[in-house]
Amino acid sequence: MRTTTQASQKLPDDWEKQCEDAILRLSYNIKLFNIPAELVINADQTGVCLVPAGNKTWAPVGAKQVAAMAKEEKRQFTLMVATSVAGEVVPFQSIHKGKTGVSLPSQESHAEGEKMGILWTPGGPTHWSSISSMKVWVDKVLEPHIQHKSILLIDVWSVHCSEEFTEWMKDKHPNIKIGFIPGGCMCSLSWFDDIS
Numbered sequence: 001m002r003t004t005t006q007a008s009q010k011l012p013d014d015w016e017k018q019c020e021d022a023i024l025r026l027s028y029n030i031k032l033f034n035i036p037a038e039l040v041i042n043a044d045q046t047g048v049c050l051v052p053a054g055n056k057t058w059a060p061v062g063a064k065q066v067a068a069m070a071k072e073e074k075r076q077f078t079l080m081v082a083t084s085v086a087g088e089v090v091p092f093q094s095i096h097k098g099k100t101g102v103s104l105p106s107q108e109s110h111a112e113g114e115k116m117g118i119l120w121t122p123g124g125p126t127h128w129s130s131i132s133s134m135k136v137w138v139d140k141v142l143e144p145h146i147q148h149k150s151i152l153l154i155d156v157w158s159v160h161c162s163e164e165f166t167e168w169m170k171d172k173h174p175n176i177k178i179g180f181i182p183g184g185c186m187c188s189l190s191w192f193d194d195i196s
Contacts, residue, residue, distance in 0.1 A: 011184055012182070012183065015184065018185055022179070030151065033151075035149055035151055037084060037086040038085070038086040038088055039084065039148055040150065040151045041090060041142065041150060041151065041152050042085070043090070043153065044081060044155060045080050045128075045157075047079075051075070076127055077097075078094075078127050078128055078129050078133075079092055082141075090141060090145050091116070091145070092116075092117070092118045093118070093137045094113070094119070095122075095129055096122060096127055097122075097124075098124075099124055100122055101122060104120045105120070119136070119137065119141050121137075131164055131165050131168075134165060138173060142176070146176070149177075151179050152177070152178050153180075154178065154181065156182065160178075160180070161180065
């Protein structure tokens, strides 16, 4: 059982039209550029709590005060995850608050993660993904993984849609076409059922 913490994300009024248009654009580009399923990559970032803490715990029935461990724990990192329409998992990027490698997990952890292809990235003042960390991910993870004409599906987050990022992609990675998933529609799409 889980305790809700917020209202669910609301779908835009025209979500079906937005999704249909996005799928048609995607299908058109797949056909036009003859892009195979393993080169259509869907990517997103997610915050990961270092010490997950919930709102539920065991306590005697009727207890007036129920203490919980790690209730104030706020430390997180951001994980950049990506998969292809064919089901291939692209190596992860793990972004941690800090300006240098000292802010990253221990070298021992690095070694294990690097064997799996994880890219460890200092995120600067926050652990959130930024234009800088997106560029690092594209250069060091995505481009070596694909090396051909491909499509990168990402959401309409301000970093992804920024002129700086989109122009950089056109200039440095012209073989990677960006496809934007409509805002608020990520969970409503059956992208891969319709195009694979």
